[in-house]
Amino acid sequence: MSYYWSLIGPLAVILSAVILRQRLDSRWFKRIAIWVGLVFLALAGLVFHGLLAGHWQAVFLATTGFVALTSAWDSVYWLREHRHISPHRYYLWWGLFWAALLVISISQNLALSWLAMEFSTLASGALIIEMGDQHSLEAAWKYIVIASVGLVLGLIGIVFVYASLKFQGLAWHTLDYSNLRTQYKNVAPVVRQLATIFIVSGFGTKAGLVPFHTWLPDAHSEAPSPVSGLLSGILLGLSLFTVARFVSAVPVPSGAFLAGSQLLTIFGTVSLVVGSLALLVQHDIKRLLAYSSIEQVGIIAVALGVGTRAAFFAALLQFVFHAVIKSSLFYGAGHLSVSYGTKRLDGINGLISKSKAGSFGWALGMLALAGLPPLGLAYSEWLIIEQLWLQHSYVVVFLVTGALTLTFAALIHHMLGTLWFDNQPVLRARSSGHDTSVQGAI
Amino acid sequence: MNTMDLILFISAGALLWSRSIRLGIALLALEGALLSIMALTSEPLTWGSALMALATLAVKAGLIPAVLYRMMNSWPVEVRRDHPLPLWAYATALLVVIGTGHVMQLLGPAHLIQNRPAFFFSLSTIYLGMVMIVARRHLLSQITALVSIENGLVVLGISFSGSLPTFVELGILADLAIAVALLVWMGHRIHREFDTTDVVALQSLKG
Numbered sequence: 001m002s003y004y005w006s007l008i009g010p011l012a013v014i015l016s017a018v019i020l021r022q023r024l025d026s027r028w029f030k031r032i033a034i035w036v037g038l039v040f041l042a043l044a045g046l047v048f049h050g051l052l053a054g055h056w057q058a059v060f061l062a063t064t065g066f067v068a069l070t071s072a073w074d075s076v077y078w079l080r081e082h083r084h085i086s087p088h089r090y091y092l093w094w095g096l097f098w099a100a101l102l103v104i105s106i107s108q109n110l111a112l113s114w115l116a117m118e119f120s121t122l123a124s125g126a127l128i129i130e131m132g133d134q135h136s137l138e139a140a141w142k143y144i145v146i147a148s149v150g151l152v153l154g155l156i157g158i159v160f161v162y163a164s165l166k167f168q169g170l171a172w173h174t175l176d177y178s179n180l181r182t183q184y185k186n187v188a189p190v191v192r193q194l195a196t197i198f199i200v201s202g203f204g205t206k207a208g209l210v211p212f213h214t215w216l217p218d219a220h221s222e223a224p225s226p227v228s229g230l231l232s233g234i235l236l237g238l239s240l241f242t243v244a245r246f247v248s249a250v251p252v253p254s255g256a257f258l259a260g261s262q263l264l265t266i267f268g269t270v271s272l273v274v275g276s277l278a279l280l281v282q283h284d285i286k287r288l289l290a291y292s293s294i295e296q297v298g299i300i301a302v303a304l305g306v307g308t309r310a311a312f313f314a315a316l317l318q319f320v321f322h323a324v325i326k327s328s329l330f331y332g333a334g335h336l337s338v339s340y341g342t343k344r345l346d347g348i349n350g351l352i353s354k355s356k357a358g359s360f361g362w363a364l365g366m367l368a369l370a371g372l373p374p375l376g377l378a379y380s381e382w383l384i385i386e387q388l389w390l391q392h393s394y395v396v397v398f399l400v401t402g403a404l405t406l407t408f409a410a411l412i413h414h415m416l417g418t419l420w421f422d423n424q425p426v427l428r429a430r431s432s433g434h435d436t437s438v439q440g441a442i
Numbered sequence: 443m444n445t446m447d448l449i450l451f452i453s454a455g456a457l458l459w460s461r462s463i464r465l466g467i468a469l470l471a472l473e474g475a476l477l478s479i480m481a482l483t484s485e486p487l488t489w490g491s492a493l494m495a496l497a498t499l500a501v502k503a504g505l506i507p508a509v510l511y512r513m514m515n516s517w518p519v520e521v522r523r524d525h526p527l528p529l530w531a532y533a534t535a536l537l538v539v540i541g542t543g544h545v546m547q548l549l550g551p552a553h554l555i556q557n558r559p560a561f562f563f564s565l566s567t568i569y570l571g572m573v574m575i576v577a578r579r580h581l582l583s584q585i586t587a588l589v590s591i592e593n594g595l596v597v598l599g600i601s602f603s604g605s606l607p608t609f610v611e612l613g614i615l616a617d618l619a620i621a622v623a624l625l626v627w628m629g630h631r632i633h634r635e636f637d638t639t640d641v642v643a644l645q646s647l648k649g
Contacts, residue, residue, distance in 0.1 A: 115613040122620050129628055134635050138644040141628055145584055148621060149575060152568065152591050155614075156598065163554055163602030172607035188552035194545070218647040 003046070003061060003106045009039035009068075010102065013095035017088045024087045029076040032091060036072040036098075040065035054313055060105035060238060063320050067233045067327045068098050074226040074331040081338045085130055085224070093130070097123035097230060104238045110158055110175040113242045114151065117206055120235055121147045127227045128219055139215075139222035146215040150205025157198030160191050161250060180249040192252045193259070199246050200263040207239035208297050210271040217278075220290035221343070225334025228286065229327030232293040237319040240297060244304040244315075261305045268301025269399050276403040279410035284343045285333045288414055289326065292369060295407055296322045302400060303384040306391055314383035321368070321376035329365045336362070336418075345414060349421045359419050366415035370408045444559045446476045447597060451563035454570040454590050458535060458577070461524045466586045467510045473593045474502025480600060490608040497612065498596075501619050506589060510582060513626050521639045524580040531577035538569035560601035567594030581629045581639045585622060592618050
């Protein structure tokens with residue numbers, strides 16, 4: 001079943017932005033959010049059976065729709081807090097970004113996935129620029145340049161595969177995943193191997209896999225918070241699953257060095273370790289969440305690298321839980337940084353004395369992200385570790401569990417800091433040039 | 443045909459080597475015109491290839507160089523030249539060209555490459571563009587490098603299979619046009635906000 005009709009959703013948002021321009025006010029923000037909600041409900045109803053069966057496309061569409069819905073509602077409040085942002089430009093790029101995400105979710109063709117991913121870079125890059133300060137300009141420049149170069153690498157791999165199968169005369173349908181799955185033996189093993197390396201590195205750049213991740217903490221931390229939710233929760237995962245779909249459709253011969261699954265395991269493990277270590281030393285609330293995304297992408301990549309059906313299911317679960325939790329945390333972080341007037345973690349504290357509901361929501365999100373049972377990520381992470389154990393990947397199990405323990409410790413540490421510790425006296429003392437020691441603050 | 447591929451490769455090398463932004467933009471226009479001619483001559487003329495040739499000429503030989511030239515002219519003369527290329531960039535450029543030869547050897551038994559010189563020149567162009575993005579510091583140099591990489595990619599497709607599907611080629615072209623428009627918009631703002639065209643200034647986000 002084709003779900004391309006769902007593009008009516010973003011198209012209506014784009015048209016509203018273009019037609020209404022200056023008249024796009026807060027009443028329209030709510031109308032847009034309600035519209036996104038209706039599209040989500042229609043999508044969820046249609047993919048419901050697929051969801052129950054754990055079909056990946058249904059999962060992608062429902063998750064993208066849900067996070068787009070929460071992002072649209074958060075945009076209503078976020079735009080009230082950021083009155084310098086031009087709403088019609090914001091919704092124009094937001095609509096394009098949502099459209100690109102839907103196309104990646106729906107796409108049955110590798111080239112179309114690539115194009116949608118490239119357009120998602122431009123739309124989300126433009127949204128980062130909308131923030132209008134020096135940091136956002138820097139982040140957007142790095143993001144667009146690095147992600148574009150990465151995607152060029154991916155396209156080289158796609159060209160290799162297309163050239164091998166061009167004899168079929170199917171034009172761009174040559175790159176349909178179904179065609180790749182049946183025809184991959186017509187692609188020479190060495191070409192498959194090279195294409196896999198290019199595609200894993202290229203699309204891996206967009207997924208934020210280490211060492212291609214350098215743009216990610218900057219872009220995710222400087223983007224508008226409702227957009228950070230979509231970037232981190234949806235786009236990273238979709239990019240990674242696109243790699244996994246290619247790797248499973250065009251496998252390299254067994255025993256080959258640096259096969260797709262091996263690359264995913266290696267890059268995934270390195271991302272997990274680097275991401276979790278970086279969490280320990282973060283000072284910015286949104287960069288903390290961005291590095292957590294690198295760590296989460298890492299564990300999804302590790303699961304996809306295992307290659308079993310159960311591991312793929314666990315990766316899908318991890319993607320869904322991460323999307324919901326991380327997007328919510330990004331929205332929360334955006335509002336916290338506005339109400340505290342800073343994004344620095346040492347400036348955001350004592351939340352429990354300011355808002356009981358806010359502190360409960362923040363704590364729940366952080367605990368879920370840390371992987372505390374019985375919250376969702378604990379379950380999917382357990383499934384992934386179980387699959388690694390069953391495959392006798394003991395070294396990876398050791399590294400994954402170590403990194404997850406570090407992540408848990410780091411996130412709990414930062415959560416406690418935001419909830420209880422009150423650094424305001426220290427900060428006030430620093431700004432007035434007085435004693436900056438803890439004793440001085442006391 | 444291979445003369446044009448060779449010119450493209452030389453142009454990519456000159457782009458990397460030259461500090462003059464004006465020359466870089468002129469080379470980009472030349473590359474765009476070459477690609478347009480290649481689209482017309484690489485296969486029997488169809489509506490698709492004619493459309494592609496026309497679109498390439500308009501965007502790559504006309505629109506993009508014109509926008510970049512206008513941007514450069516709006517800036518003071520002293521920021522119309524890039525910094526000297528670091529020594530490591532020359533060595534890396536040499537290594538990537540040798541590396542391309544190795545990739546060609548690897549792919550040899552697969553009988554995939556229809557036009558070996560075109561493959562060598564195009565993949566080298568892509569890699570030289572990547573070296574340029576890392577080594578060059580001027581905002582406009584990075585944009586020209588990105589366009590040059592994409593030009594190499596189109597020729598890579600030709601060297602393998604005659605051409606890429608028209609849908610994909612048009613998509614890439616539209617994507618490139620939007621990317622350049624965004625980068626130019628950002629370039630103006632970066633120059634205004636940071637009072638420089640040097641990407642080294644973009645280093646405040648760390649950690």
